[in-house]
Amino acid sequence: MELRQLRYFLAVADELHFGRAAQRLHMSQPPLSVQVGRLEREVGLPLFERSTRRVTLTPAGRHLQERARRILDEVDAVRAEMRDYVDGLAGQLTAGFVSSANYTVLPEVVQLFRSRRDRVNLTLVPLTSGEQFERLRDGTIDVGIVRDEIPDAARSSTPLVTDVVFEERLVACIPNAHPLASRADLSPADITGVPMIAYPRSLMPGYVDRVHDVLGLSVGSLNVVEEVVHQETALGFVAAGVGASILPESVRQLAPASISVVPFSGSPTTRLMVARRRDDVDDAISAAFVECLHDAARGLTARQSMS
Amino acid sequence: MELRQLRYFLAVADELHFGRAAQRLHMSQPPLSVQVGRLEREVGLPLFERSTRRVTLTPAGRHLQERARRILDEVDAVRAEMRDYVDGLAGQLTAGFVSSANYTVLPEVVQLFRSRRDRVNLTLVPLTSGEQFERLRDGTIDVGIVRDEIPDAARSSTPLVTDVVFEERLVACIPNAHPLASRADLSPADITGVPMIAYPRSLMPGYVDRVHDVLGLSVGSLNVVEEVVHQETALGFVAAGVGASILPESVRQLAPASISVVPFSGSPTTRLMVARRRDDVDDAISAAFVECLHDAARGLTARQSMS
């Protein structure tokens, strides 16, 4: 029993006329008769009562008509669902993200994407930028939300492409007790002697390089006393008076009253970026996700410029 | 998209191994790979991620796995249902019956058959014996419950076969006012002069012949003053004093107090019979129906002999 035979049978059952059914199927009548006959031999009983003047369904034929219609409808539905996978309306997307994105675009991005592509299963994996480059390469994630540019070394080894999503100012988080805490703004020279809480370059290469770059600092010029991997941890050390830390401005939401958040003169920035494999940029699902990122960032940037 | 391809795909999806799947499908691996590839080209995207060491389902593949399993299960179910039609567990049966059967076997037969073959649609058509012979011939009914033997003329024109189902005594229904009403039993000679309500021979040939036969009457020897087609009508005329009528004993259930029901000496009988086309005797459904008839009659005969 093949679908073709069911389609043929159903056409005849609906038309109750082999000639017209054949016409509807864009074929000639003889092979249609043959296929229906073959189906009847397979199920072991006649599905039609035929005379040269009239074709009628047998009870078994009537039953099969209902079931065949149901099955063929289901097959059509599957075909449509498969087309949705082709068009990116359904599927799977695994996205990495730096935890700091939690405080800017991420919540709205997730909401936007879930509403626009409700049949895509979105899996979010919190990872550092460096880990995301690695997992983009081995295919464990499809898209990465990273902070700042990919270092040349990582970029050359695999063809990854990046887009700037959201730009925000860098700020210094300083214990209130420290003399610099009361300053309106800081210059890079102000912090060179200050004990610093920083990220390991191996895990956050883009961000670490960016900070040095925009502040005009040479490698090693900062007095790093502690290395951490999360903003929350960094803020904890700052609050404890261990040192200061250079973080994205959105960290204000997390900073307790015991910490002063001081901007830099010249408003140096850090950039949230989205990274994908080059051969993935025209994938419909990841493209939709990137679009959500930009849409969410657009709203955030507008609010940012108003304040 | 054909069922064969879905079957092949599903085997691979279950095994995650082309070789083992091919083995399970009793075929070799290369054509299996080809068919799966063909299916993938049709839906427009890969269903498996393959390396030489590992086969994995893509998201679309996982989805299709569920749907394909469902569809194939449904096809299997249809096959089983079709087999039920072959085996006579499902289908259609149109049975004719003489209205007098209503007062003996019919109610129990219907109940029995409906419980034994709940998936057979039983249609009951009240018809005289003569009409049933006609409609057995043209296929409008599949089985007939008739009274007494088919006359030779009807029998020869089409190959019908009959079985005795239930035998009961003939009785005379007489208005209470008539002198014969008080008799314990009657002989045929007693009624030759009495005005009679009878059936037309054209509609009930078997019964009319039977009555004449078992009572030893020659054609025309009865004084027929009225012809009717239903017991109920005959009883009405009897109650009105128009005349007497010779009916099956089960008519007692219907007879009002104004009518006397008197048996004949020698206990002549009428027989309820089941008739089928000869080429239908090994049809599973009608055979089951006949079996129900006999089973119902068996119980009835037992109760009859006890009284």
Next chain:
DNA sequence: CGCGGTAATACGACACCCGTATCGTGCGGA
């Protein structure tokens, strides 16, 4: 670095399916 295992490809044989031509049959009109 070769070896085993696995999926993909190549190719020839066979079966299936389709279209054209034709037949058999039953109904309806002349």
Next chain:
DNA sequence: TCCGCACGATACGGGTGTCGTATTACCGCG
């Protein structure tokens, strides 16, 4: 009553699909 017509079934040839065997390509492992 007979002929014509409509319709489904059958016959047959050509093309396509599907299968099995043989072979290739690739990957992981010892």
